Every structure is written in C-alpha cells, then in structure tokens.
Amino acid sequence: xxxxxxxxxxxxxxxxxxxxxxxxxxxxxxxxxxxxxxxxxxxxxxxxxxxxxxxxxxxxxxxxxxxxxxxxxxxxxxxxxxxxxxxxxxxxxxxxxxxxxxxxxxxxxxxxxxxxxxxxxxxxxxxxxxxxxxxxxxxxxxxxxxxxxxxxxxxxxxxxxxxxxxxxxxxxxxxxxxxxxxxxxxxxxxxxxxxxxxxxxxxxxxxxxxxxxxxxxxxxxxxxxxxxxxxxxxxxxxxxxxxxxxxxxxxxxxxxxxxxxxxxxxxxxxxxxxxxxxxxxxxxxxxxxxxxxxxxxxxxxxxxxxxxxxxxxxxxxxxxxxxxxxxxxxxxxxxxxxxxxxxxxxxxxxxxxxxxxxxxxxxxxxxxxxxxxxxxxxxxxxxxxxxxxxxxxxxxxxxxxxxxxxxxxxx
Amino acid sequence: xxxxxxxxxxxxxxxxxxxxxxxxxxxxxxxxxxxxxxxxxxxxxxxxxxxxxxxxxxxxxxxxxxxxxxxxxxxxxxx
Numbered sequence: 001x002x003x004x005x006x007x008x009x010x011x012x013x014x015x016x017x018x019x020x021x022x023x024x025x026x027x028x029x030x031x032x033x034x035x036x037x038x039x040x041x042x043x044x045x046x047x048x049x050x051x052x053x054x055x056x057x058x059x060x061x062x063x064x065x066x067x068x069x070x071x072x073x074x075x076x077x078x079x080x081x082x083x084x085x086x087x088x089x090x091x092x093x094x095x096x097x098x099x100x101x102x103x104x105x106x107x108x109x110x111x112x113x114x115x116x117x118x119x120x121x122x123x124x125x126x127x128x129x130x131x132x133x134x135x136x137x138x139x140x141x142x143x144x145x146x147x148x149x150x151x152x153x154x155x156x157x158x159x160x161x162x163x164x165x166x167x168x169x170x171x172x173x174x175x176x177x178x179x180x181x182x183x184x185x186x187x188x189x190x191x192x193x194x195x196x197x198x199x200x201x202x203x204x205x206x207x208x209x210x211x212x213x214x215x216x217x218x219x220x221x222x223x224x225x226x227x228x229x230x231x232x233x234x235x236x237x238x239x240x241x242x243x244x245x246x247x248x249x250x251x252x253x254x255x256x257x258x259x260x261x262x263x264x265x266x267x268x269x270x271x272x273x274x275x276x277x278x279x280x281x282x283x284x285x286x287x288x289x290x291x292x293x294x295x296x297x298x299x300x301x302x303x304x305x306x307x308x309x310x311x312x313x314x315x316x317x318x319x320x321x322x323x324x325x326x327x328x329x330x331x332x333x334x335x336x337x338x339x340x341x342x343x344x345x346x347x348x349x350x351x352x353x354x355x356x357x358x359x360x361x362x363x364x365x366x367x368x369x370x371x372x373x374x375x376x377x378x379x380x381x382x383x384x385x386x387x388x389x390x391x392x393x394x395x396x397x398x399x400x401x402x403x404x405x406x407x408x409x410x411x
Numbered sequence: 412x413x414x415x416x417x418x419x420x421x422x423x424x425x426x427x428x429x430x431x432x433x434x435x436x437x438x439x440x441x442x443x444x445x446x447x448x449x450x451x452x453x454x455x456x457x458x459x460x461x462x463x464x465x466x467x468x469x470x471x472x473x474x475x476x477x478x479x480x481x482x483x484x485x486x487x488x489x490x
Binding site: 063064065068069128130131132135 | 425426427428443447448450451454457
C-alpha cells in the first residue's frame, strides 16, 4: 500500500552503552558488551545476576518534583525523547511540537513501584501503600509523561506487546503518518524491570544466560554453540517520525526512511516461538514496503541467545527469503546491549537506522563457534563495512507469539 | 521538628519548591502541588509524626492551617 513517505528525523537513546548515538554505534561496531554482573536484591536473599543495567542520572533534565511522579521507565522515556527532540531540531524552549503524537512501547511499566507496594503490604504487614503507586505503575506512564514533559497534545498511545512493544509502536506510527492521520510522531519504548522481584521472576522462567568462562561480557552468545540464554537490559529509545512534506518544509536532516511494517501472531504457544508466525511477519513487511528479499542487505534480528529461540528465527528468515537468505548479513546486537524487552525494538530500530546511514553493519558479539542450525551470515565478532547497503529489517518477536518486522531504507 | 518546619523542609527538598516562596500564608496550590502531590505530602507528614490525618480534616489551604491541624492531632495523640 502506498501513501505518504515517512522519515526518521531524530534519534534519542538512554541505553546500556550510553546516550550518544554515534558513540553507542561505535562501541557496538567493535563488539563491546555492556553486560556485567550486578548484585541485586536484599542482603538476605540477593543474587549475582548478569544484566545490561544503566547508571541512570536524569540530573536537571527532569525536575525533582516531576521525578516523584515517574517510575524509572517513564524517566528513561522522557530523557530519551528529550535527546530525540534535540537531535531532530524540534525542541523549542523545552517544548516539542504540540500537534505531534506519542506512541510508546512498554512491557511492565513501573515494575519497581509495584514491587515496593507489595513489599509494604507483605513484608511490613501494612496497608499504607504510597498514594502515587497506581499512577506510577501503569504501563502507559512513559507515553503520558512524554506528552506532559514536552507539551505534546496529539494522541499518547501505549503498545504493551512484551518484546515486540516498541517495534509495533514504531510500525503503527509509520502507518499513521503514511496514511495521513498525523504528521509527526515521537515513537519508541522504555523498559526498567531490573528490580530484584522482576529479575527473580525471569530467573524462574529459566531463560537467562549463565556466566561464560570468558566473563560476563561473553555471556550473551546468539547463534553460538555455547549459548545459554538471554541477558536482561534496560533503557529507552525514541525516534522522531515525520511525513516527507513536513520534514522537507523545515529542512530537517533525514536519517533514514521507514518503508514497511509487518505484524503477525503465531496463535501457537505462550513462550515457544513459531517459524510460521515469524515468516509471515517478515513477508508482510516486505510486501508492505513493495520490496523483495533480494533488496535487503541487513537484518537486525530478534535473536536473544536462547538455545530454542535463535534457530527458529534463522529458519523463518530462510523461508521468507528463499535463496536470498544466503546473501543477507544478520546480527543480534542483543549480544552486547542485552534484551530491553519493551524498549528493545526501538533501540534496535535506531541501531539499524544508524547502520544504514553509516553503511556499517554491527556484529553479533561472542559468536565464535556457530550452531550448525544457525548457518546464515551472522557477522561474528566485529562489524563490517557495507558500501552497498540500501535496505535493512529490524525483527522483534514477543512472548505470546506477537511478531513485528520493520523495513528501513537509506534516506 | 515542628510541623511547619517539616512541611517547609519537605516542600523545598522533595518538591523542589523555591524556599523564598514558602511562608505560613502560602497555599499548597500556590506552591505548585496538585491533588495527588498533596496526598503524597500528607503521607510523609503522617509517617514523620506517626499520626493519621482523617480525610474529612484535610481541608486546609495554607501551610499554617496544615501545621495547626498536625499540632492538634499530635495533642490529641498525647492526651
């Protein structure tokens, strides 16, 4: 379906590798992991866990009083969006474009606030739960706080679709602009669920990576024979999406064009992925973009580093791409920044945009001996230059069987 | 610490209210608080003085009125 063209005109990150997009990309290109061992929880029942956590300090970018009404995820979203608005040149005296919309992905919302309320109730045997608890734990907190912080008065929507949340937010933002409903969207996602209760729940699920002999940074190993699981991260990423007319009229820098979005559901299992559902998301996205697999030079894959998940995505790419699968470069940057769940789609879409802009493909770190079931070109170790790179995909596949693929083209 | 001094301290430290605007006559609305942040502030006051502020008594507007209410509840508690 053709409609108006949609460009990314600003990028903002708060990520395990920092906030500056160029510096983040450089570290990823060199294969540098931000994963470390962190002591979480209480002294009595804490644990050493591999995490891609952030030493986040909003400083004067969020007022002290405003912070009282924002869970960590919302604070991350506000700072990432501030960075994106400044990058796009759309910030005027601390305010963004009033007519814009906000589409944010988030999985758990204020997880640490919910934990604190239950701690009060159970551990302290008290019903005195803080009055701000409910409005802070809502998954819609990031979108609402972005709207309030920058005076954005269009729709503020939240997409809570587990690991696909922010890819869908960006995809729906792309469609809203392409189809003429709106001219500019602040689209992205935020996630902050590294509080010890949430981490313990992830441990219970049995999908987290064990520490590798070569250290914490070597522990997330998508496609590698020694992979043992995923590593949780946290952060936020916001992309400014603008219609071609609006961007051209103000002489905006066009970072990349978004040309397609495909979504599908597995209708299969809660946590077990399906080749069929992922294949359909990729096919839908390419069809939406009016492109073929031969046009695609790079895929930033979902692959989290779990033994079962990675080969499923490889198989889905093979089926969707046919013979072209052998020529496409694919990499999982989660090997370095971890899995940001509701924010991962936006972070990875941003990284994919930078890869197209720079014509440089980031690697899959820690891929030393490939699993024979993962026999595509997975760009092991360090990045590579790709002088002919024109089109790239960003995949996000969620628990619950929700699949999303975005198609990006060089501007 | 007196109730008034505690209110003044929390307002400036936690709610980032400019200390020069804080006075007994100032209302919480004038100082930038809304219905939610007022409830949050009273939660801190209750914790600090180990009292319970009945909902129907939370009708004060100025800091002096709020401080007087806390003093009254403290006297009732001590009695």
